[in-house]
Amino acid sequence: xxxxxxxxxxxxxxxxxxxxxxxxxxxxxxxxxxxxxxxxxxxxxxxxxxxxxxxxxxxxxxxxxxxxxxxxxxxxxxxxxxxxxxxxxxxxxxxxxxxxxxxxxxxxxxxxxxxxxxxxxxxxxxxxxxxxxxxxxxxxxxxxxxxxxx
Amino acid sequence: xxxxxxxxxxxxxxxxxxxxxxxxxxxxxxxxxxxxxxxxxxxxxxxxxxxxxxxxxxxxxxxxxxxxxxxxxxxxxxxxxxxxxxxxxxxxxxxxxxxxxxxxxxxxxxxxxxxxxxxxxxxxxxxxxxxxxxxxxxxxxxxxxxxxxx
Numbered sequence: 001x002x003x004x005x006x007x008x009x010x011x012x013x014x015x016x017x018x019x020x021x022x023x024x025x026x027x028x029x030x031x032x033x034x035x036x037x038x039x040x041x042x043x044x045x046x047x048x049x050x051x052x053x054x055x056x057x058x059x060x061x062x063x064x065x066x067x068x069x070x071x072x073x074x075x076x077x078x079x080x081x082x083x084x085x086x087x088x089x090x091x092x093x094x095x096x097x098x099x100x101x102x103x104x105x106x107x108x109x110x111x112x113x114x115x116x117x118x119x120x121x122x123x124x125x126x127x128x129x130x131x132x133x134x135x136x137x138x139x140x141x142x143x144x145x146x147x148x149x150x
Numbered sequence: 151x152x153x154x155x156x157x158x159x160x161x162x163x164x165x166x167x168x169x170x171x172x173x174x175x176x177x178x179x180x181x182x183x184x185x186x187x188x189x190x191x192x193x194x195x196x197x198x199x200x201x202x203x204x205x206x207x208x209x210x211x212x213x214x215x216x217x218x219x220x221x222x223x224x225x226x227x228x229x230x231x232x233x234x235x236x237x238x239x240x241x242x243x244x245x246x247x248x249x250x251x252x253x254x255x256x257x258x259x260x261x262x263x264x265x266x267x268x269x270x271x272x273x274x275x276x277x278x279x280x281x282x283x284x285x286x287x288x289x290x291x292x293x294x295x296x297x298x299x300x
Contacts (some may be wrong), residue, residue: 001168001295001296002167002168002215002216002296003214003215003216003217003296004154004214004215004219005155005215007296009168010168011165011166011168011169012162012165012166014164014165014168015161015162015164015165016161017152018151018152018155018159018160018164019161064153064154065152065153065154065155066152067152067153110290128193138259145151146151146152146153146157
């Protein structure tokens with residue numbers, strides 16, 4: 001483990017988060033998402049795992065180091081519930097709370113229809129699978145920048 | 151880049167630092183050290199680089215996240231100058247200052263004779279080469295632990 005770094009960020013995940021640049025996207029997904037098959041088509045080419053925790057804890061760890069992209073309106077996209085695109089289940093409100101906590105302001109998520117989400121996911125940099133049991137714990141997060149010190 | 155993590159810690163270096171456990175050692179070396187040939191015999195099996203800076207800046211970045219091993223008297227060993235084993239050149243006093251700064255106390259380095267250092271280096275987890283130009287900018291650092299939160 002390392003000083004000041006959330007221990008849920010294992011070596012493979014830390015590698016990927018650091019290797020990503022501005023505009024690269026990661027998929028944070030639940031236990032039912034086809035993580036391995038989608039991940040094989042991503043830039044990294046293999047699935048990453050934050051096991052033993054759900055969406056909220058994994059997101060808190062990721063967002064403790066990864067800035068979101070301020071160059072777009074909605075750097076985080078949630079997967080829409082089929083037939084109920086405007087309904088936001090608790091697993092998604094929890095993710096919204098982690099975004100707001102990490103960024104210090106309310107920054108609403110966007111949303112993507114399920115099959116469009118799969119398409120977008122294959123173009124991501126990587127897929128990080130959690131142990132989330134609840135449905136629709138699936139998100140796309142676009143990485144932002146760290147400004148030079150003043 | 152990532153929030154709160156020194157940008158000198160590139161993806162490969164972060165991976166290695168996180169993958170190391172208690173008692174694993176890393177070699178921090180100058181530009182003349184046989185980094186690639188030694189690294190091929192280490193656990194990781196390939197050389198890592200923090201380019202563009204010398205020993206002090208690289209050490210500061212590494213020690214910002216890596217705890218030193220409190221279970222041994224001297225978790226950091228410097229390479230001794232041939233024929234002058236007790237002389238500590240500025241590149242080594244600078245490393246000592248970075249140890250003391252990171253750990254919040256004076257924690258003196260040990261030392262190893264040059265050829266014994268090469269032997270020990272081959273048994274390390276990894277080798278991180280810097281752009282340090284001064285001779286004897288070569289050190290072995292043993293990783294410690296992060297205690298559970300109280």
